[in-house]
Amino acid sequence: MMIIDFLRDTVxxxxxxxxxxxxxxxxxxxxDRQRVLCNKCTAMVQPVVSVDLEITKTYKITVHALSAYRxxxxxxxxxxxxxxxxxAYDLGRLLWQLTYFNxxxxxxxxxxxxxxxxxxxxxxxxxxxMAHELGHRRQVPxxxxxxxVRKTEFQAQLDKExxxxxxxxxxxxxxxxxxxxxxxxxILIDDLMTTGATLKEAVRLLRTxxxxxxxxxxxxxxx
Numbered sequence: 001m002m003i004i005d006f007l008r009d010t011v012x013x014x015x016x017x018x019x020x021x022x023x024x025x026x027x028x029x030x031x032d033r034q035r036v037l038c039n040k041c042t043a044m045v046q047p048v049v050s051v052d053l054e055i056t057k058t059y060k061i062t063v064h065a066l067s068a069y070r071x072x073x074x075x076x077x078x079x080x081x082x083x084x085x086x087x088a089y090d091l092g093r094l095l096w097q098l099t100y101f102n103x104x105x106x107x108x109x110x111x112x113x114x115x116x117x118x119x120x121x122x123x124x125x126x127x128x129x130m131a132h133e134l135g136h137r138r139q140v141p142x143x144x145x146x147x148x149v150r151k152t153e154f155q156a157q158l159d160k161e162x163x164x165x166x167x168x169x170x171x172x173x174x175x176x177x178x179x180x181x182x183x184x185x186x187i188l189i190d191d192l193m194t195t196g197a198t199l200k201e202a203v204r205l206l207r208t209x210x211x212x213x214x215x216x217x218x219x220x221x222x223x
Contacts, residue, residue, distance in 0.1 A: 026041055055207075067219070127189050147171065172205070
């Protein structure tokens with residue numbers, strides 16, 4: 001795993017040395033290579049407050065989001081349809097630069113997984129790449145604790161009532177040693193939250209590991 005992480009970081013660093021620094025939305029020249037958006041496009045990002053997501057009547061988690069689901073971030077999220085892996089790194093960098101993430105207690109980052117058929121077609125998991133970017137910057141490990149065992153419909157194509165049924169039973173725990181995560185602080189990573197049905201299903205499973213806390217961090221949420 002350390003070798004894979006090293007290669008991932010090396011490739012990512014090499015890419016950023018080669019690519020001319022343009023704003024990922026309007027393509028304006030950026031003088032700071034660490035920037036993702038220019039000042040004008042950064043000002044377009046609509047911040048949203050954190051919300052509590054009810055898992056059961058007695059248990060909630062906090063969901064932190066960078067922005068409402070609008071441009072310029074909407075374009076970055078939708079780039080996964082076209083195999084734009086770099087957009088996932090950019091979303092991770094924006095979460096690092098513009099959210100409260102660095103102040104959240106965190107032992108492990110847990111990305112929402114893709115079904116293997118979608119992973120094969122796309123070649124990567126956007127949530128996982130975002131998690132690796134955040135983990136690299138904060139020096140916390142990414143733990144792929146969930147496996148998607150059922151291919152579901154795209155949540156965005158369903159009405160609110162159908163989304164919970166769509167993801168029900170979609171995940172299983174994929175953990176060799178559950179004791180590693182007992183009493184730890186887990187942060188779920190995903191690109192987009194609509195109704196929260198996907199996060200709820202993931203949290204229900206992760207709670208069985210008896211972590212100290214579970215929080216969610218997404219690039220955008222629908223408001």
